[in-house]
Amino acid sequence: MQRGRARPAGGRLPPAGDGAAHRRRPGGAPGGRAPAAHGGPGHRVGRGLGAGRWLRPGGPLVAHLDPAAIRWADGAPAGRFALAALRAEGFAYSARHHRLTLTGPRTVRLPLHYVGADPDAGPNYTGQPGVAAHYRRAG
Numbered sequence: 001m002q003r004g005r006a007r008p009a010g011g012r013l014p015p016a017g018d019g020a021a022h023r024r025r026p027g028g029a030p031g032g033r034a035p036a037a038h039g040g041p042g043h044r045v046g047r048g049l050g051a052g053r054w055l056r057p058g059g060p061l062v063a064h065l066d067p068a069a070i071r072w073a074d075g076a077p078a079g080r081f082a083l084a085a086l087r088a089e090g091f092a093y094s095a096r097h098h099r100l101t102l103t104g105p106r107t108v109r110l111p112l113h114y115v116g117a118d119p120d121a122g123p124n125y126t127g128q129p130g131v132a133a134h135y136r137r138a139g
Helices: 048-054 079-088
Strands: 060-064 070-072 092-094 099-103 112-123 129-137
Touching (some): 079 092
Parallel strands (some): 070 129
Antiparallel strands (some): 060 099, 092 099, 112 129
16 A cells, blocks of 8 residues: 655645546556555545545455545535535545545536645644645536
8 A cells, every 4th residue: 555655856745736646546456445645634535535446346445534634615514515525426525534435436526616626734533744625516
């Protein structure tokens, strides 16, 4: 399992819209597991979940998700909206474990468009430094 992302020269990660999540394939891992996407609790909610298409039948997608870190572009909380949209697409969410799951394969369409992140959002639910992901409604 992938533990993190190496930073490219210059220390900056590519922007979320770079398509990198779509170029990473599970590579035949047992159960059709996709690599972990690290770096922010919601910055790949729309893009990274494209991995659901790559799962084998019955293959699990499991991710940590902190809904408190999902915000609208103006900074207002968007976690409840995002969770409702994820559930409507077939995801299950365990609030106790902050765990998002999906059984694939499946194409995911969310009514959210990523607009940026706030790396100075403060600590997440574990007390570690967190990143807030900002979205607007797609459409």
